[in-house]
Amino acid sequence: MNKNRYLIIINTMMHQYNSNWLNKFNEVISKRKKILTYRYRQAITNSNARLITFLNKKYINFSSNDYLGLANHPKVISSYQNEAKISGTSTSSSGHIIGYSIKHKILEKKLANLLDYPNAILFNSGFDANQAIISTIIGKNDCVITDRLIHASIISAVIQSSGTFKRFSHNNIISLVKILKTTNKYNNRLIITEGVFSMDGDQSPLNDIMMYAKATNSWVMVDDAHGFGVLGKNGKGSAYLKNCKPEILVITFSKAIGVNGAAVLCKYKILADYLIQCARQLIYSTSLSISQINAIDTAISIMQESNCLRRRLRNNIKRFKNGAKKLGLTLIPSNTAIQSITFNNIEHVLSLVKKARNHGIWLNAIRPPTVPMLSSRIRITLTAMHRKCDIDNLLQLLSLY
């Protein structure tokens, strides 16, 4: 075949290949626009745990996971700045090369001591930590059993793993037990739940899950992204609150600690060693900068001593829930900072978000596929930084709806 003819054939094939992709993208995007689930991002000017600025206008922010307001705490900020002056802004390497400093090591020890685990390993994010655990430990003859509402980072890791994936009905122990009864042929079983569910705000029945796990020789992993810093004595989180110790505990700093990053607490030292040997997310990614580590360290110390912030948060949750009850609103039952109102009609959710903006209130619509069909919602997050009048404004808006 002459060279030109060959190039024409390749070009035609490439065009076909590209347009298959472009057609697919077009189809997905058009469908999303049609059924009102098209996702868009809005470039805000800045935000904190109480206020958000967008297009030169300030709104009361009910979409932040910075539950204690630590992301803007002056001591956390100066810890970051001071360390950046010494160590710069990046470790410039993975922890397995030169990206693991004395400060990383001290923080891991501090977290392990705080939560009474032999080992803690730092990760760049909660998403990474969840992916790392599952991709590293789950093999062909293993079974992962998760709550139906488990976080997307866990679902996508399990789908990519070679293990078997089973899901039990949300917080339903009978459903979990049924699955446990039919899965004893697997080499290992890992039950995964969240301390506080990210979209519904309710808490998992950890003690029951631990009991059945023990009886069936299964391991438990708890993702406590939304419990750490907020629940339990000195903010030690959901597992500490319920006096149980899952084999694997994931905490993120990106919520109540106010700084990006996460840690995996391992009940067995050998598991921590195994993650260090095999977790690609650790080995092939630049580690958290020392300035981030310094800021996390300071924020954790402040968090531990911040019973008054936790009290303020609890009071805000109470004020919102009492007000919502008086208005006859139906909330998803939750005692935490995450309070959701579901609608079976996406138009209602979008119109409420628009009205809220006109009232100077920032709410976000959460729609499928992030949440199940017919459960589009307004996910309201309360923080210790909200003032009484902020919550009353929100309630007034909801009363109009």
Ligand SMILES: Cc1ncc(COP(=O)(O)O)c(C=O)c1O
């Ligand atoms: C339950 C849960 N796990 C993990 C994550 C991911 O954490 P990060 O934001 O640190 O990646 C989130 C955040 O969305 C979450 O809600």
